[in-house]
Amino acid sequence: MFAKGRALFGQAVSAAAKVDVPSGMGDAAALVRAYESLGLGSFWKTDSEGCLTYLSSAASAALGVSEGLAGRRLLDLFLRPEGESERTLPFVMARKGRFERVTVRSERAGEVRWWSVSGEPRQVGGEFVGFLGHCVDITTERLSAEENSHQALHDPLTGLLNRRHMSQLLDKTLTAFAPQQRSCATMLIDLDRFKQVNDTMGHAAGDALLQQVADRMVRVVGDKERVSRLGGDEFQIILPDQDDRGVLGDIATSLISSISQPYSIDGNRCIIGASVGVAISPYDGDGKDELLRNADLALYAAKGSGRGRFRFFCPDLLKAAEDRRLLEEDLHDALEKGELEVHYQPVVRATSNIVTGVEALVRWNHPEHGMISPARFIPIAEESKLIKVIGEWVLRQACADAAHWPGNLRVAVNVSAVQFADEGFPAIVASALASTQIDPDRLELEITEGVFLQEGCTTDARFNALKGLGVRLALDDFGTGYSSLSYLKTAPFDKIKIDQSFVRGATGADSRNRAIIAAIVALAEALGMDTTAEGIESFDQFELMKQLKVTLVQGYIYSQPIPNDEFVANLAGGQWEIEPVGPAHQRHERxxxxxxxxxxxxxxxxxxxxxxxxxxxxxxxxxxxxxxxxxxxxxxxxxxxxxxxxxxxxxxxxxxxxxxxxxxxxxxxxxxxxxxxxxxxxxxxxxxxxxxxxxxxxxxxxxxxxxxxxxxxxxxxxxxxxx
Missing domain, CATH: 2.40.10 (Thrombin, subunit H)
Structure with a gap:
């Protein structure tokens, strides 16, 4: 269209320069009218003051010029130009020279249209007397070009920036910020368990899930132009002028929390999670490639330490990755070499200080590094699939130890989501009970909310099989993962364990944790369940738990986890009463x-x-x-x-x-x-x-x-x- 328009434009303007188009007859006028009637463009003519003396009827209608042209300036038909570009219509007309294809906008009844305007000055006796010009409506072409540009720079599924656009944006931002050493944070987000949704519900459901994830991310960040989908289930966020790691930690936590809430896809409920790696320029890298590499290392560390968490980059991550690899190699042989131990932490009735049971906790006594924290090796065990073997060993060892305790104290054993998903798990529990001959009611299995990630008859059948054995079930870390009251309605739990993250902040003056704990206790009472508060260390925490009528207490205020021999030594007479000891007030963990x-x-x-x-x-x-x-x-x-x-x-x-x-x-x-x-x-x-x-x-x-x-x-x- 443009090529044809330019060819005819030259002929028509030359002809119109010799013939008065509005009233003239002959070939030139016929050519102009034919051109306009075919919708190829419109012609206009002004006097030396820029006032219109001619405008094609089609353009007049589109531009809203319903009355005569007398006194109407061509410039008044269009919106004021945006930006500071020199090629604006007022600028080129003021020069009184030839101009071609200047883009302008008009608005009528709220509708904005785009025009390409060209003009040629007219002179009589060497004196400028006005312009002859041509204009064409390019709205369709303009919108099409914008759409193509948008598609080239945005992810077609989610509408977020794509990898290419985000890379350009980050590179441009870092370059602009470098002279003043301004900061720019970038986050890499990887969805946990997304593949499971794709495999079980299909790719269409996976696509719908990604769209909802994108919407949640934008709500947390507050700016769609800062969020990118890199591909698959990987996302990136940039936050210019932000280096406050308290703020960034809050944003990362909000992202993880928001993404981890349940989704409804075609009437089906599914739950995923997210891990986040954070790197900040210029501290963690000046250039785009270095910054992204370090954010990726932080993301890997977050996923490796248990998923569902965030991690800032630090220079130690490279060494930590190597240490983790070596630790995993050692863990494969730890059980066979007898390096794993089971320690027991007393669970005490708060009103009497009498021990009612214990929680079995695995410990690793490494021959070179000494006692290694479970926070380090349990995530490795889960990722390397060793958790099933280690979990079964802890279960059998705990039952064997409990069989020799005086009295009828209960022993609680943690069950990972991987163990629970194993269809043979109920048979393993039955075997442990049979071989040790302990009363099934003395065994309490602590199950986290992660087991509900795959809802349905399989999960229900697993619960029914375990309850059929006569064991007790406790919902562990309630309120920290994927909490839903429907879990308590459908699953046969006997106890709710209140996570220590609620306990730690409960004594603060402005803390909402107190109200949350009170609600959990009331809910448990209504459902006939016990409650256990974990991580009690100070007397202000202890008194608050008693005030809120928490049934059982577990924490250093009574005892740290201890070896079986030490535990048995305290059970003289079959009962152990512990006097609480600890600081008066909660203090920050050291x-x-x-x-x-x-x-x-x-x-x-x-x-x-x-x-x-x-x-x-x-x-x-x-x-x-x-x-x-x-x-x-x-x-x-x-x-x-x-x-x-x-x-x-x-x-x-x-x-x-x-x-x-x-x-x-x-x-x-x-x-x-x-x-x-x-x-x-x-x-x-x-x-x-x-x-x-x-x-x-x-x-x-x-x-x-x-x-x-x-x-x-x-x-x-x-x-x-x-x-």
Missing amino acids: QAMYRRVGVVHDNHYYPVVLRNLSASGALIEGLTDVPVGTTFVLDLGDGQLTVATVRRSRKSQQGLEFETMLVSDGNGGMCARVRVSPYQLVAAGVPQNMRGDGPHLIGQADGKMSLPAFGMATDWKARSEAA
């Missing part, structure tokens, strides 16, 4: 460690050893006789600086209280909310590799970051001990 860090004071840098860490403080070692009240900047590495005040000081150890609390790193650890970029650290003179040869002076320069000086006396500096 993680024991032995790690090199540094402290900054009075523009000097001192290497110290971090002995333990919590969200609100730390214990350091390596400086002597530091006055209480001294303020440090604690350097945790990787740009993590936090202001801390010495609250306790004894010989070479100091207890620090943080000015700003640390936040979760998504993997059970803690990290600073905001980091200082490596460029600022270098400018401030912070040593890149901490050394143990005494204090290091931190340089200062105008216009560069200066760490605060707190005026500590210098007499103890000389006595600082290299860590």
